[in-house]
Amino acid sequence: MDEYDTLIVGTPIWGGHLTPAMKSFLAGYDLSGKYIAPFCTHGGSGTAQSVSDIRSVCPNSTILGSLAVYGSQAENSRGDVEKWLEQIGILKNN
Numbered sequence: 001m002d003e004y005d006t007l008i009v010g011t012p013i014w015g016g017h018l019t020p021a022m023k024s025f026l027a028g029y030d031l032s033g034k035y036i037a038p039f040c041t042h043g044g045s046g047t048a049q050s051v052s053d054i055r056s057v058c059p060n061s062t063i064l065g066s067l068a069v070y071g072s073q074a075e076n077s078r079g080d081v082e083k084w085l086e087q088i089g090i091l092k093n094n
């Protein structure tokens with residue numbers, strides 16, 4: 001993890017929250033000073049509490065803008081993903 005400055009963190013939304021597995025994963029590292037780009041798939045709730053969950057588990061990280069994708073539309077979301085990555089400065093559009 002020391003090799004990374006930015007993490008792109010994806011989760012399905014369960015009960016309005018980050019999944020327990022992703023919460024445990026994030027809690028297992030000291031992510032202080034790192035950038036976190038959150039995205040989720042969902043069935044209608046959007047990001048719900050997932051971004052604030054990440055903020056709670058990673059209080060010393062900078063949380064970048066998030067992306068929410070309907071699970072049923074995930075395979076058609078390439079354009080949205082690219083736009084999001086450009087907006088948060090990860091993908092450079094030459």
Ligand SMILES: Cc1cc2nc3c(=O)[nH]c(=O)nc-3n(C[C@H](O)[C@H](O)[C@H](O)COP(=O)(O)O)c2cc1C
Pocket residue numbers: 011012013014015016017040041042043044045046048071072
């Ligand atoms: C246990 C469980 C809880 C869920 N809770 C929510 C929810 O609170 N809000 C929502 O929009 N979708 C909810 N969903 C739908 C999932 O977010 C959706 O199916 C998932 O993002 C699609 O990704 P997958 O194909 O990897 O499962 C839930 C699904 C499961 C299995």
